Amino acid sequence: MRISVVIPAHNEASTLSQVLVEVEKLKPYEIIVVDNGSTDGTNEVALQHSCHVIYYKHSLGNDVGRAIGAREAKGEIVLFLDGDIVIESKELQRFVKGVQQGHQIVVNNLTWSVYLKMRPHYTTVGKFMLNRYLNKKELVVGSLIAIPHAMNRDVIENLGWWNLADPALFQAMAMSRGVDIADMASVDVIHTNKVRPVHTGTSPGSPYPKATSRIMGDHLCALQYVIETYGKRGGFSEGNRDREFIGKYKPVLLQKEKAKYSAIIPVSEEKITIRSVIQEVKKAGVDEIIVVANGADAETIKQAKLENVIVVEFAKALGHNVARAIGAMHATADICLFVDGDFAIPAKKLIPFLHAIEDGNDVALNDLQCLLDMFHPADPISMGKYFVNLVAKRPDLWNNSLTAVPHAMHKKVIEKIGYDSLIIPPLAQMKAILEECSITAVEFVDVIKTNRVRPEQHGFVNGRIPAFDRIFGDQLEAIAYLLQHTNGRGSFTDGERDRDIILQLRREEENIDEC
Structure with missing residues (x-):
């Protein structure tokens, strides 16, 4: 199976060469570097390594370059990386191997992060709860928001390359359609991630930095899809409640x-x-x-x-x-x-x-809130309560709830x-x-x-815990209300994604098909 490697880059000249040296050891069919708005010679570095360079004079915003790279990829396996984190080839090989073994998507296993003796980061809570709401608790915090990840090209063709501009949405779509997602490979990209201006300060109308605000919006975008697909409770039962x-x-x-x-x-x-x-x-x-x-x-x-x-x-x-x-x-x-x-x-x-x-x-x-300090990982109900407060822009309420x-x-x-x-x-x-x-x-x-403890509520019934289902459904109803009264991202920033370029490329494809 041919391997295509997709690397979006913006001013990564200082690290890109090292990234590419490790990638070349995989002997990929092609390396696609989507250079969006670099001014530091990133383009030249990529060309020196014989990469297929797609160049844009302006920044495309988060994840748009990844989607455009996926559109161009020809390999049966597509591996996604960033240009600022150097990962050894032996680590990357595990992601490729997972797809070769038959898994359709392999995400980075960051489960270890929820066991750290600290309160979970906002984005960790979002990843954890998206998997919970989609009944994929085994993935814990596995997410397409984090690199590396690899997937079979058929998945991209079936779900649409353009949806990769919204990684949490793409993940929700994949899960809802029964795509086989595995997490057998783990790379620490938390401590090695380059700190940028978007990671500090605040975003307008949000208590979080721009990057966190964007990721919160991404998860709400995914949950909007879940709610549209399964209803405002995400398909979760509410028992015998007489509304x-x-x-x-x-x-x-x-x-x-x-x-x-x-x-x-x-x-x-x-x-x-x-x-x-x-x-x-x-x-x-x-x-x-x-x-x-x-x-x-x-x-x-x-x-x-x-x-x-x-x-x-x-x-x-x-x-x-x-x-x-x-x-x-x-x-x-x-x-x-x-x-x-x-x-x-x-x-x-x-x-x-x-x-x-x-x-x-x-x-x-x-x-x-002491429960967030006592248990690592925190229990899923506390995480869900915390997530509802986070998307409501009240992080100060932690996991405190009228529940x-x-x-x-x-x-x-x-x-x-x-x-x-x-x-x-x-x-x-x-x-x-x-x-x-x-x-x-x-x-x-x-x-x-x-x-x-009520066995009929807190014990397993047909493999599920009814109390969990009821509370998860209640939380999704709250999120559905938020989305209804704001927008599909809960009024969080879109991260300056260039949606117009995606629309332009899709129109070009439609015109070619008509011809």
């Missing part, structure tokens, strides 16, 4: 006087814990407690009523988080506290959430975003962020050790 119920439900307020604080406690089978949960909430000073019996057993309801609180009963389980919305509809206070009925949280831990709203915040979250209790909200926020939004916690949070509500993480409450 339509809230639209039909008309609450009858059972407390005539307005409360200072309202607490909402959904329950199902919590007869052992519900009284202690309520007692701690009372100690926190909450004067209106609403227990929503969501298909609960009789004993749980009996135990709740012994505490002289409001109990709203439903014979049929309405599904996850529907009870939160119902409870909020019954609440008379401006400050609403949300807890679960399966474990008691000490009053001293609940009070700060109430005070945070009193102090002017709109939303007060459980501060779980976790306890949390508190001002009633005006709930009314603004809609009671039905509470059914999908990440969506509620995304709406609150886009409404520019004040959101803060209050303090750490351990809900990991105390959370009740």
Whole structure:
């Protein structure tokens, strides 16, 4: 099988020769250097090594040169590199060998990076979650955004060379169509990557540097494709959640006087814990407690009523988080506290959430960012929560989310975003962020050790974990809402990609075909 090597380059004269020396050891059929806007002699270096040089006077922007090089490639195997990172030929050979063995794409295995004793980088989170949302968790952070990678030319022809200008999108397309992607080769390109101006400073309208902003936008572009292909939940189940119920439900307020604080406690089978949960909430000073019996057993309801609180009963389980919305509809206070009925949280831990709203915040979250320091890699749910905050341009919120209790909200926020939004916690949070509500993480409450394990939700069912599927789907709904209310990149920069040159080349191909 013939090997074509594609190397986009912009002012890489100082390293390109060394890169090409290693590439030549592979005895490739051709080496294509796409020189876009170099002024340092990059072109001359490439010609000295007998490369096929495609020259543009101006910079094409990220990944466009890679796509144009792929368009010109004739080999059955196409290997993609950068001009600024020297990689030994024996390392490159592993990528080629993977395609020779039958894999259609071989990506760089950077799994080791998630085991580093540090919080994951923003782009690492994006790569990790794209694979998770596409049910390719085995690739961990394997991505076409990172070089080296190799692929069978048939994949390029089937998916379109022009889509390589958006590597995350190309990857999503490949995964959705069952392309065989492997990661048997690993090269450290993180510590060897050349630091450029786009890696520092900030991008307009973004809290991140230009390069990070571009990569965030690339992942959102890929997720836009996922959502268009599989629906706003990416094909993930939400269990037995009854969404339509809230639209039909008309609450009858059972407390005539307005409360200072309202607490909402959904329950199902919590007869052992519900009284202690309520007692701690009372100690926190909450004067209106609403227990929503969501298909609960009789004993749980009996135990709740012994505490002289409001109990709203439903014979049929309405599904996850529907009870939160119902409870909020019954609440008379401006400050609403949300807890679960399966474990008691000490009053001293609940009070700060109430005070945070009193102090002017709109939303007060459980501060779980310590989980990013405790586990390496972080668990996929925490990574997903973190990713939602990252694309919402709130990296300061880390992995803190309305998915976790306890949390508190001002009633005006709930009314603004809609009671039905509470059914999908990440969506509620995304709406609150886009409404520019004040959101803060209050303090750490351990809900990991105390959370009740439910085999039907947290165990494997037909090879999947239902709770993970539900939460991943919820996160994608939040992302779908963001994309709907911004653009296909979540308003992140496109990295000054020259889309016009791609359109021009595609038109030329169409004209040739017509002739």
